[in-house]
Amino acid sequence: MTRRFDAIIVGAGQAGSPLAGRLSAAGMSVALIERHLLGGTCVNTGCKPTKTWVASAYAAHMARRAADFGVTIGGEIGIDFAKVRARAEKISADSRASLRQWIGGMANCTLFFGHARFESPHRVRVGDAVLEAERIFLNVGGRALVPDMPGVDAVPFLTNSTILKLGAVPRHLVVVGGSYIGLEFGQMFRRFGAEVTIVEKGPRLIGREDPDISDAVRDILEDEGIAVRTGAECIRFAAQGEDVLVGVDCREGSPEVLGSHVLLAVGRTPNTDDLGLETAGVKTDARGYIQVDDRLRTNVDGIWALGDCNGRGAFTHTAYNDFEIVADNLLDGADRKVSDRIPAYALYIDPPLGRVGMGESEAKAAGHAIELGKRPMRRVGRAVEKNETQGFMKLVSDADSGRILGGAILGTGGDEAIHGVLDLMAKQGTAQDLAHAVHIHPTVAELLPTIAGERKPA
CATH class of the missing domain: 3.30.390.30 (FAD/NAD-linked reductase, C-terminal dimerisation domain)
Incomplete structure (x- = not known):
């Protein structure tokens, strides 16, 4: 049986859920589809849990520095890693519960859990349900990119999602990727007590930043005992017992680093490869990002793409702004554009x-x-x-x-x-x-x- 709605939203992330709220409040019937967990990346594997871990790492760091402030703490500073993880998981769970309650209170919104796939430009299947709408909004997010590096398929590795499930602090964490996600995890685990090496293919950390910022960030990390290896042109992996050998081939230092754990933090890829976009005729670029215009419309009339999957921003605040642009243009007759946004x-x-x-x-x-x-x-x-x-x-x-x-x-x-x-x-x-x-x-x-x-x- 086919069910008709005024709007279908695929993905209950930081754009999808508030859009459902605005559209349903405007009297539209809305189908909100989520394949896994409400809240998207931010709530489940991004901002909420990671910044909670950062806060725990900061507390440990300040405790170790207590004497600098004239504060005496007896004994060695310890890390209850199970409690660190449990605290973050509770904050994420509380956020999901709050979202579930909010969505459940939307008078015109029906929540579906499952994997959505296009059957035509205005028809979507979720399990046994077939849904139709003249307006479809995609907020499907992204995931960690697993690079095609030699040996990567032969060794265990972590991503920004799976590292949140660790049961203990690694002995030696090797972070492959010297950009934002990798640096945050590298510093926090160093403060939790791990030996940390950051391996970056480029000549400097966070290469999009000015050189003085890159240099200062490197100094900050190295001052805490983190080893930084830049210019790693030939990154490769091999198992060595229970450890992972990471080849870096830098011009200076050892050509290999032996770690107990490896975190791959080399970028993100959009969750667009299994939506049936080709069936709907929705165009993507070479990396899989949905192509949109300045008002977040795809090439197919009546289909929009918001958040990480459109390649126009990779943050919670840009995803939420995508929602604001689409909602204001659709409901209030505004003419807001992505290009007006200040990065x-x-x-x-x-x-x-x-x-x-x-x-x-x-x-x-x-x-x-x-x-x-x-x-x-x-x-x-x-x-x-x-x-x-x-x-x-x-x-x-x-x-x-x-x-x-x-x-x-x-x-x-x-x-x-x-x-x-x-x-x-x-x-x-x-x-x-x-x-x-x-x-x-x-x-x-x-x-x-x-x-x-x-x-x-x-």
């Missing part, structure tokens, strides 16, 4: 990196004559008082117009303080506008007007 994200090592807009290198490559304001965190009073002085902050502006192009804060509170720059950019503010603002003392953000006023040609 912003954070790297949750400690201290965190908050980033918005263009970096220094990116702005120059785009043809801007730039001015740069910069200050090390050791000259930020709040950081000194907290004894967390690693990193720096910088502001990039256009030399001709004064318009703020971007900013970065690598330092304590950087993930929060960067929003002062983001909000001003959203209103097309200038560096001079920021320089004239009066911020609260003592905070990290109070130095933003200072560096705006001290900017120089770069």
Whole structure:
């Protein structure tokens, strides 16, 4: 039997669930389909559990530093890893339960669990149920990319999802991939007591960032005893007893690293390969991302793609913004576009990196004559008082117009303080506008007007 709805949403992630809420509140009948767990990546294998682990690792790190603050703790700092994991699992479970209750209270929404596949552009099968709608929204997310590296199929390895199921702290964790996910896990497990080696194929960590940020992040990690191997052009794997031998072939250091566990953190791939998109005629790019226009419409009329699967953002906040764009355009007659979004994200090592807009290198490559304001965190009073002085902050502006192009804060509170720059950019503010603002003392953000006023040609 075929059931008809006004809208079908495939995936109850950070765009799918709120979209179901908006559409059902507008009087539409909605079918919301989820193949596994409500909440998507963020709730189950991303933000919620990993930032909970980061918080536990930070607590251990600060406990070890207690004497620096005149605090005496007797004995060695221990890690109850089972409790670390249980705490994260509870937070994720509570979020899923809250979502289930919310979705259950939507008057016009029917929740289906199962794997959705297209049978035609406006017909989807979920198990024995066949659903039809004129509007279909895809929020199917992504998963860890498993690279085709020599020997990878012959050794056990972890991904960002499976590492959350570990029963104990690894003796030696080898992280393959020196970008955001890999660095966060590398530092947290070092703080849990593991030996950690980070292996990166490129010449530096987090290669999309400016070199000064990459260098500073490497210094932060190495100061905690993490081994960093960049320029690993020939990564390969082989079993050696119960351990895994990782070949790196770097120009300096040992050509091989022996670890008890290997984490693959080399990127993500969209969950689009088993939806029957070809049956619906929906186009994807060479990497499997669904192609969308500036309003998140696919090439097939009546089908939209939101979140990680469209390649237009890889974060919870961009997925949620996708929902806002689609809902406002569809229900409120708005004309919101993805290209209006200012890129912003954070790297949750400690201290965190908050980033918005263009970096220094990116702005120059785009043809801007730039001015740069910069200050090390050791000259930020709040950081000194907290004894967390690693990193720096910088502001990039256009030399001709004064318009703020971007900013970065690598330092304590950087993930929060960067929003002062983001909000001003959203209103097309200038560096001079920021320089004239009066911020609260003592905070990290109070130095933003200072560096705006001290900017120089770069």
